[in-house]
Amino acid sequence: MPQTNIAQRKYNEIRKRAFENFINIRLFHFFIQNPAIPEPNIDELIKLSIQKEMYDLYGRCHQMPSSLVVPHYPHIKIGELDKLYKNWYDKNTQHTSALEKVFQEQHFFSKEEFIKFYGADEIDRSCTYCKVLESEIEELAEHGWIRTKRHLTRGRTMELDRKDPFLPYTKDNVALCCYWCNNAKTDEFSINEFAGIGNAMTRIWIDRLRKIDKEKKMI
Template identity: 90%
Template sequence: MPQTSIAQRKYSEIRKRAFENFINIRLFHFFIESPAIPEPNIDELIKLSVRKELYDLYARCHQMVSSLPVPDYPHIKIGELDKLYKNWYDKNTQHTSALENVFQEQHFFSKEEFIKFYGADEIDRSCTYCKVLESEIKKLAEHGWIKTKRHLTRGRTMELDRKDPFLPYTKDNVALCCYWCNNAKTDEFSIAEFERIGTAIHVIWTERLKKINKLKK
């Protein structure tokens, strides 16, 4: 039977981040558009359908100082949003199971789906952007061609990237990618933009692998 311990660990990590994002974007929606309702309950959050432009605005607000108002929503400042988030979590963290069920059923992979997507431990996965294989990363590391100090904790296996960084972690918005592409793409580049960067990274990996093969001869 194929081993899937890596996929299961990745699933737990990504699911936690995805659920936090799922809650936070809905809280953001409520706080900026429903000022008369100071504290949304779980049922209200479940019913929300978040508009695409609010994901973009939510991301922009993370780059702003607390004294500035939310763009296009002058009635609320960034710092006030932070306080509203904290107050809501202080009161509701223990009561989010219904919201988590909706998230799991309608907005995220089941564990079985994710394991099928990510693959068994024996699979030689490749990066969506630079095409490097996990076996090639191992080879590069063994020959001193991996420079990052984080390689003990990241980089040995493929990570999960949101193709569109301003949309949630869903089945259609997740791609396998190496640590280096994930680190470089961040929330800055679209897939079309990053494909060119991925191609350049692929060239560098190929050159390094050729040097290793040349030394072996």
């Protein structure tokens, strides 16, 4: 049987982040559109349908000072939203199982789907953006061509990137990517905008791998 330890670990990591995003975008939607209601209940959050424009606004607000108002919603400031989030979590953290169940069933990979998507431990995964293989990263590290100090904790296996950083973690919006591309793309660039950067990184990896081959031939 193929081993899936890495995929299961990645699944648990991304599922936690995705669920937090799932709740927060719905709280954001509710708070800016229902200023007279103190807080939503779980059933109300579950029923909310979130449009692309709301994800874009949510992402934009993350970059704004707390003293400014939410664009197009002048009745509420960014700082007030932060207080509303905290108040809701303080009261409801222990009562989100119903919301988590809906999230798991309707808005996220099943564990089996995710493991199939990410692949078993034996698979030599590649980065969507720069195409580097995990085996190539290992070879680069062995020959001193990986220089990040974080390589003990990140970089040895492919990470998970949202192609559109302001849309949720869904099957169509998640890509395998190396640590370096994930670190460079962040939430700033769309997948199309990042293509040129990925191609440039491909050339760097190829150049380093060629240097390793040259070193081997000289031994």
